[in-house]
Amino acid sequence: MSEVVRNYYDENAKVELERLNNPYSSIEFNSTMHLIDKYFPKTGEVIDIGSGPGRYSLELLKKKYSVTLLELSEKELDIAKKRIEGVGLKAEKYLCENALNLNILESDKYDAILLMGPMYHILDKEQRINVLKETLRILKKQGIAIISYLNSWGILKAGVTEFSSVFKDLNNVYGYLDEQSFDENNSFTEVYFSTPVQALDEVEKAGFHIASYAGAESFLSGIEEGVIKLYKEDRVVYDNLLKVAVESCELPQYRDATEHLHIVVKKI
Template identity: 55%
Template sequence: MSEIVRKYYDENAEQEWKRLQDPYSKIEFEGTMYLINKYFPKVGAVCDIGAGPGRYSIELIKKGYNTTLLEFSNKELEIAKEKIQELDLVAEAFHCRDARDLSVFTDNQFDALLVMGPLYHLINKEDRRKVLEESYRVLKPNGVAIIAYINSWGAIKAGISEFPESYSNIDALYKYLGEQSLSADVGFTECYFTTPPKALEEVADAGFDIVSYAGVEGFAAGFSNEIIKLYNENPEAYMNIVKASAENCESPQFRDATEHLHIVVHKNRK
């Protein structure tokens, strides 16, 4: 990942901690936790690759996993250390490094992996391949990983409420129907959007077996303004939507059109 991406997350580290607390992003969080609870082994060593400020790592530690954090942004990692310490929790290790190089870990070290974030920002296919191959290497045979991408098909839907002005250009709108590599001038920083078929193919080509995939915002995807309004005006209805969206995030009728695509994979014993 580039220094542009590192700078963005260093400068927005505190905001990234707060992000998953907002009413709409909480749906993403709960969808991800649903997949963790459903597919991860009940015990073992887990590495959170692209751990950010530690939101998911904290939950993994609470569940009893021996949790290692790896994060590109030192500022994000410092927040994770502080938050984990404040909660009197203990992580196995903290590593500030690029996800393309996991040489600090041995082969077959982890029972499960979260790979959430690195693939959002690697524009070159070869770089994404390095992340996937390294993740495969450090995962134990029979291990499980959840690998995340930003989904173009969900982004075009979300854009109706979040950035409709960009749709004044029909060519720009149609770009969201396929792969996109965005510069920092266009995206929130340098970022990569793709479609579910392309993401699934990329992950399978790295050797993983696809178990399932999900759109973690579920049927609530693209309705951020409405979700926030509901959170303020009808908390009971809001919580029902959060729960039902998470529990149905793998449903075919929803999963191809959400912003965050999570692919659940398995490493076969060979």
């Protein structure tokens, strides 16, 4: 990941902190926690690669895991440390480092790994594969990792309401049926969108065994305005939909067409 990505997250550290508080983004947060509870070992050492402001690290610490945070943005890492220490918890380490440099970490060390964020911003396929191989190296045998990609197919759905003007060019519609890369002049920063087929292939080529995969937004993907409206006007309905969406995030009829693709993998 480049300085462009680092600068974006430094400048938007507080925005990233609040993102998962949004009633729509809360679906992603709760689905991720559901996968952690379902697949992670109940105890052990975890590294959160691309930890951002520490939303997941904080929850893992509450569950008594030993947690190391690795984050490109110093400002986001500072927020994470203040939030964690503010509730009386303590992480093992705070590493301000690029995910491209996982070679600094010890082999076969972690019982579980979150790799959520870096794969969104690595435009070069060879570099992505290397990050995946390094993640495999530092994971203990039988360890579990959750690896996240941004999914073109789900972003196409979301784009109907979020950025529909770009679809005045028919080629832009077709473009989201495949992987895409954008620089900072054409997106919020340097960003890579995969498809489930391509993401699963990358992960397998790196040597992981795929245990499952999920669409973080489940059947609520692409209808952010409606979800937020329900949150404000009928919390019973919102809460019911949220519960079922989280529980069904791995179902094949939903998981291929959400904005965030979570791949659950194992080192065998």
